[in-house]
Amino acid sequence: MIKKQPIPKPYLDRVLCLLKELKKRSLSGILVSQPENRRYLSGFKPSDPQLNESSGFLIIGKGLAILGTDPRFEEEAQKQAKGYYPFIYRKGLEASWPEVGISLKTMKKWAFEADSLSFHTFLRFKKLIRFQGNSIPFLPTYQLIEEIRAQKDRSEIKTIRRSLFITEGVFQEVIKTLRPGKTEKEIAWQLKQLIHQKGGDGLAFDPIVASGPNAALPHAEPSDREIQKGEPVLFDFGSKWKGYCSDLSRTVFLGRPTDRFKEVYSLVRKAQVQAEKGIRAGLTTTAADALARSVIEKGGYGEYFKHSLGHGVGLATHELPSLSPSKADLLKSGMVVTVEPGIYLPGWGGVRLENMAVIQEKNAKVLNKDQSFYNF
Amino acid sequence: MIKKQPIPKPYLDRVLCLLKELKKRSLSGILVSQPENRRYLSGFKPSDPQLNESSGFLIIGKGLAILGTDPRFEEEAQKQAKGYYPFIYRKGLEASWPEVGISLKTMKKWAFEADSLSFHTFLRFKKLIRFQGNSIPFLPTYQLIEEIRAQKDRSEIKTIRRSLFITEGVFQEVIKTLRPGKTEKEIAWQLKQLIHQKGGDGLAFDPIVASGPNAALPHAEPSDREIQKGEPVLFDFGSKWKGYCSDLSRTVFLGRPTDRFKEVYSLVRKAQVQAEKGIRAGLTTTAADALARSVIEKGGYGEYFKHSLGHGVGLATHELPSLSPSKADLLKSGMVVTVEPGIYLPGWGGVRLENMAVIQEKNAKVLNKDQSFYNF
Missing domain, CATH: 3.40.350.10 (Creatinase/prolidase N-terminal domain)
Incomplete structure (x- = not known):
């Protein structure tokens, strides 16, 4: 017995x-x-x-x-x-x-x-x-x-935040060494090495480093393409720490940003800020998605925001809730979600900006420290 | 339509x-x-x-x-x-x-x-x-x-062999830099880096670097333990190349090998050679396992060979056939299998030696080039 x-x-x-x-x-x-x-x-x-x-x-x-x-x-x-x-x-x-x-x-x-x-x-x-x-x-x-699992306790949120800080630290080092001529694969490998150096347990998922037209594919695989002046480079990666994942997307422009980039970037950032301000416990996931989507639609790029606004992150990179236009669930306090609007223009490239936030009763708290956003 | x-x-x-x-x-x-x-x-x-x-x-x-x-x-x-x-x-x-x-x-x-x-x-x-x-x-x-999938064509065997050569090249570099005081985790990270440098697509599976008593666990996870003089270090790792896996185990002794190590090592190697010589198409997988197991049993260590002799390797690290004492299937030509007898002594450590071989009509061809075995 x-x-x-x-x-x-x-x-x-x-x-x-x-x-x-x-x-x-x-x-x-x-x-x-x-x-x-x-x-x-x-x-x-x-x-x-x-x-x-x-x-x-x-x-x-x-x-x-x-x-x-x-x-x-x-x-x-x-x-x-x-x-x-x-x-x-x-x-x-x-x-x-x-x-x-x-x-x-x-x-x-x-x-x-x-x-x-x-x-x-x-x-x-x-x-x-x-x-x-x-x-x-x-x-x-x-x-x-x-x-x-979707509703995290304090200690889980602390662990996720630590994982995110490792990820952000890696990003800050990588952009310092970003030069035309480096390949996407080389940069992806650099991400992996830096996560190890900074004490992460490894990658939370296969990283995305997508330059120029490749950035138009929301889930591009790093290629042998050399990054070039005059185009965006989209990063989407995360580390694991003590089993918990983090997930970060940033887009940078090599050289002097073009008007098109400025327009697209500003719109994505505006959508992100709007969503971060509006999400809270009690809101539906579809309403959360709409907070960002409406900004991008008003800006005339609605059809180019091809994916959901975000997803839960914890022991898995993708977990509940799903902040998508298709199924309405309730946001609850303690949920840790990504807020990641994006615009993808075939042939040109794309912009995605992804933060992580914890849902609270009356608002949401962004977990990211990194504030390296362009302010056009 | x-x-x-x-x-x-x-x-x-x-x-x-x-x-x-x-x-x-x-x-x-x-x-x-x-x-x-x-x-x-x-x-x-x-x-x-x-x-x-x-x-x-x-x-x-x-x-x-x-x-x-x-x-x-x-x-x-x-x-x-x-x-x-x-x-x-x-x-x-x-x-x-x-x-x-x-x-x-x-x-x-x-x-x-x-x-x-x-x-x-x-x-x-x-x-x-x-x-x-x-x-x-x-x-x-x-x-x-x-x-x-178990029976590979020529081009698959070529790809697997290339993956194995990357793995062997990594092993040869790693043992050159093996020093007391390095931790198992540091060495595991070195394996990962070298696979990348040598053109592998990544690890086929989480690598094992197990020293001293840790080597007594057939599936030990690399720890912060520092490797020491006077004990065995067991490696089990593999790279991927173009989707195909390789799988290699070697055991080395830091410092002057003890009599116990010599005895155990020689027996494992003898069992491996015996199996490599005897496997061929038409033999059952249980008979293949017995070729090695009988050597270890005769040597008095039968109860310490705790796992199967080997497994198929291809697009997955573990695939058909299973060379185990429990289920008799027929070996067929074109199958690529591992031959990996081992002896594990709780508290002391263990020895595992793993080669890969392709099954042919009348014999088997070992795919490994590495011949760094001790000859006690």
């Missing part, structure tokens, strides 16, 4: 919050397979090295906290996921299952994460659960823990 | 091979969601940035080759996946579906990849397929394309 150990803070609060959500849905427990959710609820850090290689899963129910993993991660399981019973499946998941099976008989209605469980793993667990009784339901949930 | 364009080689051969496998199973087409399979069959390079963020999927059937992706990847879809109809779902997958739906009416029995499709995406596609007719089956397949 599994002995209960206390789960330390902040994981305990998160688990209690999850249990409350499960209760609302009359679910007795949940299988957690999404890697960031797993870490958020337990402190277990290993990521999943390949899509088809899971480092483990949690089973959480009333009075029940199990971390299942294979022997490779035994040490991490014991050190990192305090309060969780380490179920090390030495003989493979199925053969080892009886070790925990008996403790799970209180779980009468199981949930799983439909967005992160592969169909195959779903079938495997469904079979294992049948071990408890043929009629036990195994039901999909959608973004249940992601919604809890 | 979708116009048919010729698919260029080598993708055409791969698609034809897949169609043959589908026919054997009476399946009229398949939805391909696994990122490496997608690239293997079409040339479409984007990876999936997050577990819940797909860059796209293929639909392949008789006379049918579609690449579905969102507008972010429109350019890549057209440039990279020649011969595939680019289905860009601008209004979201569901709303845009009618654009391709009519062309899919010949697909009477669909397959999908059970290991890479999330339960949620499975449901979404199942609904879309119902669009064609309520009773159209949507059936799971397991490792179908992975099995085709």
